[in-house]
Amino acid sequence: MTQSAAPTPDRDRVIATLDAIRDPATGLGLHASGLVQALVVGPGRVGFMMEVASADAARYAYIRDAAEKALAGLPGVEKAQVVMTASSRAPAPGTTRVRKGVQVNDDPRTAPQAKPLTAVPNVKRVIAVVSGKGGVGKSTVAVNLACAFAALGHKTGLLDCDVYGPSIPRMLGTDQELERADEQIVPLQAWGLKLMSIGFIVDEGRAMIWRGPMVSSAVRQMINDVRWGTPDDPLDVLIIDMPPGTGDIQLTLFQDFKVDGAVVVSTPQEIALIDARRAVAMLEKLRTPVLGMVENMAFFPDPATGARIPIFGEGGAKAEAAKLGVPVLAEIPIDMALRAGGDEGRPLTAAHPESPVSQAFLQAARALG
Ligand SMILES: Nc1ncnc2c1ncn2[C@@H]1O[C@H](COP(=O)(O)OP(=O)(O)O)[C@@H](O)[C@H]1O
Ligand SMILES: [Mg+2]
Known part of the structure; x- marks a missing residue:
């Protein structure tokens, strides 16, 4: 964490300040009208998200600016940030945004299926890292694979779409404030990567309680509103660390955006492989090519001889991959060292490219091209 020992602003005072600003649609204060979502009050900083329909975005831009200005004036606030997410599937007028207790029909499962896919702006190639099961090492693989691409000279970005458990800030050792330029969010830079994580905007506990539509619009914003590249200087590859399973985030990403392919991470246990199969079935349904599998925690090298000790069994992932072709x-x-690198914010593949594990990630990146 790069935070100073700044005091944490008073939460009630933050809410009162926001309620002093009126929502033009309801006439209520911003907090009372349900516009303040995912409010984070931390040392020296306050931030929240505000979801409005695309058609209302211009109308609410000044509300966002007013809220930022008012919050910045509070004692203890060094940085105030309001992220406005414009929902592209605008609900009918009158229910133009998510309010407390109001269900907005923004569910990708009931939305039209055959929409054309949007290309991620100024990014040549998008690779999602997925798994059926949590804790199999998806984030570890995403981070080290991204570092491997960067080491091979590709301009690389890493997007943490795990709204429910963002781990990129910790694994990369970054937690600076995001800056905005020309209505775009500038990604953070570390270890030769451009980085964006929902964890830079909100903290984990808060993200847990988001409703589907908010999560979807957060994902869209992290793809569309982040300056991953420019027309003159596009990103070569964007690696996306996904949450486990087949929920709203997967549907939003794969149904809205052109994703070139997915890397499936699994451990060798049968239970993980069953879930990996499920993830592959989802990808097929969403017409996303599976580029390959990474078998993580595949074995434990014998400390004395280096021989493989197959703690979780052997050959399962290989057989599964062969079945899937x-x-x-x-x-x-x-x-x-791989685990410690993640915990300390020093990715192994960037910090120690010579290690055999880093070499395996470099080999995987080469195979992906
Ligand atoms: N190959 C590995 N060796 C040792 N520890 C690992 C390995 N892969 C992952 N871990 C550790 O396991 C935990 C879960 O990994 P993580 O990448 O966060 O999984 P996921 O993103 O799938 O939930 C982390 O503490 C990570 O450091
Ligand atoms: Mg993870």
Whole structure:
């Protein structure tokens, strides 16, 4: 964390300040009218998200600016940030946004299926890292794969779409404030990567309680409103760290955007492989190519001899990949330095590219091209 020992502003005072600004639609204060979502009050900083229909975006831009200005004036606030998310599937007038207790029909499952896919602006290639099950090492793989692409000379971005458990800030050791330029969010930079995480905007606990539509619009914003590249200087590859399973975030990403392919992460256990199969079935349904599998925690190297000790069984992922007709991109052992690198914000592949595990990630990146 790069935060100073700044005091934390008073939450009630923050809410009162926001309620002193009127929502033109309801005539109520911003907080009372339900416009203040995912409010974060931390040392020296306040931030929240405000979801409005696209048609209302211009009308609410000044409300956002007014809220930022008012919050910035509070004692203890060094940085105030209001992120306005414009929902492209605008509900009918009168229910133009998510209010407390109001269900907006923004569910991608009931939205029209055959929409044309949007290309991620100024990004040449998008690769999602998915798994059926949590805790299999998806974020570890996404981070180290992104570092491997960067080490091979690709301009690389890493997007943390795990709204329910963002881990990119910790794994990359970054938690600076985001800056905005020309109505776009400028991604953070660390370890040669451009980074964006929902964790830069909100904290984990708050993100848990988001409703589907908010999550979807947060994902869209992190793709559309972030300056990943420019027409003159596009990003070569964007790696997306996904949450486990097949929920709103997956549907939003794969149904709205052109994703070139997915890398499926699994451990060798049967239970993880069953979930991996489920993830592959989802990708097929959403017409996203599976580029390959990464078998994580594949074995434990014997400390004395280096021989493989197959703690979780052996050969399962290989057999599964063969059945699915996809390559195994890497077999990553259980590795203390890999875990420590994640915990300390020093990705192994960037900090120690010479290690055998880093070499395996570099090999996977080369195979992906
Ligand atoms: N190959 C590995 N060796 C040792 N620890 C690992 C390995 N892969 C992941 N971990 C650790 O396991 C935990 C879960 O990994 P993470 O990448 O956060 O999984 P996910 O994103 O799938 O939930 C983390 O503490 C991580 O450091
Ligand atoms: Mg993760």
